[in-house]
Amino acid sequence: GKTYKIAVIPGDGIGQEVMPCGLKSLHAASARFNFNLAITTFDFASCDYYDKHGKMMPDDWVELLTPFDAIYFGAVGDPARHPDHITLWGSLLQMRRQFDQYVNLRPCRLVKGVPSPLADPGEIDFWIVRENTEGEYSEIGGKIFEGTERETVIQETVMTRIGVDRILKYAFELAKTTRRKRLTSATKSNGIKITMPYWDDRFKLMSKSYPEVTTEQFHIDILTAHFVAKPSHFDVVVGSNLHGDILSDLGPAVTGTIGIAPSGNIHPEAKFPSLFEPVHGSAPDIMGKGIANPVGMIWAGQMMLLHLGEKQAAEAMMKAIDRVLGEADQSVLTPDMKGKGTTQKLGDAIAEAI
Amino acid sequence: GKTYKIAVIPGDGIGQEVMPCGLKSLHAASARFNFNLAITTFDFASCDYYDKHGKMMPDDWVELLTPFDAIYFGAVGDPARHPDHITLWGSLLQMRRQFDQYVNLRPCRLVKGVPSPLADPGEIDFWIVRENTEGEYSEIGGKIFEGTERETVIQETVMTRIGVDRILKYAFELAKTTRRKRLTSATKSNGIKITMPYWDDRFKLMSKSYPEVTTEQFHIDILTAHFVAKPSHFDVVVGSNLHGDILSDLGPAVTGTIGIAPSGNIHPEAKFPSLFEPVHGSAPDIMGKGIANPVGMIWAGQMMLLHLGEKQAAEAMMKAIDRVLGEADQSVLTPDMKGKGTTQKLGDAIAEAI
Numbered sequence: 087g088k089t090y091k092i093a094v095i096p097g098d099g100i101g102q103e104v105m106p107c108g109l110k111s112l113h114a115a116s117a118r119f120n121f122n123l124a125i126t127t128f129d130f131a132s133c134d135y136y137d138k139h140g141k142m143m144p145d146d147w148v149e150l151l152t153p154f155d156a157i158y159f160g161a162v163g164d165p166a167r168h169p170d171h172i173t174l175w176g177s178l179l180q181m182r183r184q185f186d187q188y189v190n191l192r193p194c195r196l197v198k199g200v201p202s203p204l205a206d207p208g209e210i211d212f213w214i215v216r217e218n219t220e221g222e223y224s225e226i227g228g229k230i231f232e233g234t235e236r237e238t239v240i241q242e243t244v245m246t247r248i249g250v251d252r253i254l255k256y257a258f259e260l261a262k263t264t265r266r267k268r269l270t271s272a273t274k275s276n277g278i279k280i281t282m283p284y285w286d287d288r289f290k291l292m293s294k295s296y297p298e299v300t301t302e303q304f305h306i307d308i309l310t311a312h313f314v315a316k317p318s319h320f321d322v323v324v325g326s327n328l329h330g331d332i333l334s335d336l337g338p339a340v341t342g343t344i345g346i347a348p349s350g351n352i353h354p355e356a357k358f359p360s361l362f363e364p365v366h367g368s369a370p371d372i373m374g375k376g377i378a379n380p381v382g383m384i385w386a387g388q389m390m391l392l393h394l395g396e397k398q399a400a401e402a403m404m405k406a407i408d409r410v411l412g413e414a415d416q417s418v419l420t421p422d423m424k425g426k427g428t429t430q431k432l433g434d435a436i437a438e439a440i
Numbered sequence: 441g442k443t444y445k446i447a448v449i450p451g452d453g454i455g456q457e458v459m460p461c462g463l464k465s466l467h468a469a470s471a472r473f474n475f476n477l478a479i480t481t482f483d484f485a486s487c488d489y490y491d492k493h494g495k496m497m498p499d500d501w502v503e504l505l506t507p508f509d510a511i512y513f514g515a516v517g518d519p520a521r522h523p524d525h526i527t528l529w530g531s532l533l534q535m536r537r538q539f540d541q542y543v544n545l546r547p548c549r550l551v552k553g554v555p556s557p558l559a560d561p562g563e564i565d566f567w568i569v570r571e572n573t574e575g576e577y578s579e580i581g582g583k584i585f586e587g588t589e590r591e592t593v594i595q596e597t598v599m600t601r602i603g604v605d606r607i608l609k610y611a612f613e614l615a616k617t618t619r620r621k622r623l624t625s626a627t628k629s630n631g632i633k634i635t636m637p638y639w640d641d642r643f644k645l646m647s648k649s650y651p652e653v654t655t656e657q658f659h660i661d662i663l664t665a666h667f668v669a670k671p672s673h674f675d676v677v678v679g680s681n682l683h684g685d686i687l688s689d690l691g692p693a694v695t696g697t698i699g700i701a702p703s704g705n706i707h708p709e710a711k712f713p714s715l716f717e718p719v720h721g722s723a724p725d726i727m728g729k730g731i732a733n734p735v736g737m738i739w740a741g742q743m744m745l746l747h748l749g750e751k752q753a754a755e756a757m758m759k760a761i762d763r764v765l766g767e768a769d770q771s772v773l774t775p776d777m778k779g780k781g782t783t784q785k786l787g788d789a790i791a792e793a794i
């Protein structure tokens with residue numbers, strides 16, 4: 087079978103703890119299906135690396151990582167050690183941009199066995215498509231009149247036609263494959279009056295090329311309210327970098343826990359590797375306790391296999407996750423799912439089920 | 441008793457429908473307590489006005505409105521008639537800025553009788569303090585390379601020391617009066633790496649002057665998740681213009697419906713009038729049906745009385761709202777609260793209870 091070169095970056099905090107579970111499940115899948123994983127593990131993109139080297143990644147990180155078929159990423163950052171905007175912008179956010187992973191794809195699905203905080207959640211099953219390289223996440227801006235009463239800080243949001251159109255296109259194409267072919271655009275053009283109306287215009291224009299897709303748009307404020315009031319309404323939700331970021335923590339929270347949610351940072355063309363990670367971060371507060379939910383990491387591995395073209399293996403992994411969570415009792419589920427289980431116990435159960 | 445000069449602006453859509461209920465309750469309060477309301481109604485800040493005059497407000501709106509003690513505002517905008525960024529920036533958002541209403545204060549409270557979508561909501565009772573004049577809502581930026589593949593749109597977020605410090609101060613002062621004296625700051629300094637770390641720095645600095653307040657900060661993405669997972673955790677949440685906007689739709693959704701939520705656009709100094717409005721907008725989709733929830737408008741009136749110094753009357757209004765909602769059956773509650781009642785029926789019940 088095929089061999090895929092995978093760069094593994096565990097990173098910080100619970101990233102280190104859930105990564106072994108992710109790898110165990112991936113190995114189980116490769117043993118059962120006809121493909122191989124050639125794994126190389128890197129210690130950079132972590133606070134430990136930063137302490138040793140004064141930077142988050144080696145200077146040649148682009149050359150190092152470009153040859154891989156995919157990057158499998160844990161989590162990075164620990165605000166008690168270094169400010170987030172240094173650790174994150176020196177690693178994850180730089181990779182997303184450098185490798186032009188302009189699609190951030192995040193499923194929100196109510197999984198049997200995972201308790202939702204909603205009294206009546208309905209059948210939640212949708213995708214969040216987040217623009218992942220531009221928008222509100224910019225490096226331009228600065229401070230003036232520093233240290234005085236007039237101190238003023240400015241940061242620019244940048245949207246390009248190329249950047250907006252390609253993420254919208256991805257979302258429209260995905261919406262075509264869903265149950266109701268419904269695409270929701272997250273906007274805030276009533277308040278953010280320069281960039282957001284532009285986003286709306288491009289959305290409206292592109293919708294003409296997709297008559298089979300039902301479109302709608304909501305301002306981000308009321309959209310978060312709808313996520314709580316009727317999450318089963320959605321098929322695909324597309325948003326800017328910041329809007330997508332917010333919705334893809336809120337969506338999983340509504341399905342029960344962000345601990346199970348995966349994230350694909352996808353470069354749809356074949357020039358650079360895509361990166362797969364759990365939605366949750368390094369969670370220093372629960373680090374070292376062995377109770378982190380490994381499902382986000384495992385599910386991210388599932389998305390990676392799908393991206394690599396291993397459809398059958400990906401399906402088996404998804405089924406294993408669903409089956410184990412659906413049948414698990416309190417002793418297996420981690421605390422974020424109201425259980426008493428551990429990372430390893432749940433991770434092992436899923437790997438075995440594959 | 442005292443006489444207060446109130447400017448009433450019903451605006452568009454359901455703003456027109458809920459305003460009479462708000463006024464009826466206010467009149468009931470002024471009849472029972474020892475004060476008078478001198479009401480002047482204006483037809484501007486509406487799409488009808490725009491159609492007639494080609495602008496949302498008369499040129500002398502500042503002179504017209506400045507003498508009032510407060511502005512009582514319905515809702516504005518109808519995207520089917522004019523784009524939001526024209527109607528809103530020509531009225532509500534301009535007033536907030538011109539009258540330096542830099543505090544947007546929004547309570548989130550679980551009211552007995554209003555069904556929450558959460559299975560186990562706990563005791564939700566907190567305030568959202570939103571910066572209301574700067575930040576992400578800016579008028580600077582623009583488009584370049586228009587109509588070409590290189591088309592690029594930029595909008596600037598602007599934070600000033602004065603602007604950030606005064607809203608933080610208001611939030612810290614408010615937190616001192618709450619049950620657990622807890623203040624939560626909404627940030628996103630891991631992604632928005634220029635303005636948001638500045639917000640964090642000012643927050644940290646000011647916390648030193650308030651040792652009695654317990655502080656914490658969450659990135660806006662995970663904060664929205666916490667709003668769903670454990671909303672009873674919060675006392676006061678302070679956020680930038682955009683973050684506060686999002687949280688103050690999400691918070692009320694978690695307590696049941698944004699239809700009951702009020703919003704005070706407060707200029708804490710005595711130079712300009714403050715503006716009180718429901719959180720919900722003009723809702724063209726349910727306009728004309730007589731089913732809009734009047735509670736947001738009435739509760740906004742309650743906040744206005746409190747702001748004017750009529751503490752007793754405000755308390756009576758709050759009690760009336762709580763009692764009517766707590767005792768109401770399906771025939772009185774509006775559809776957003778899973779009832780079959782009408783705007784007028786519910787509004788009358790509250791006015792009578794006062």
Ligand SMILES: CC(C)[C@H](C(=O)O)[C@@H](O)C(=O)O
Pocket residue numbers: 276277307528533685719721
């Ligand atoms: C209508 C809109 C411009 C406004 C805002 O974003 O401030 C509204 O959502 C609000 O929260 O008052």
Ligand SMILES: CC(C)[C@H](C(=O)O)[C@@H](O)C(=O)O
Pocket residue numbers: 174179331365367630631661
């Ligand atoms: C860690 C942070 C910079 C990141 C983001 O905002 O993109 C995270 O929240 C995510 O969603 O992947």
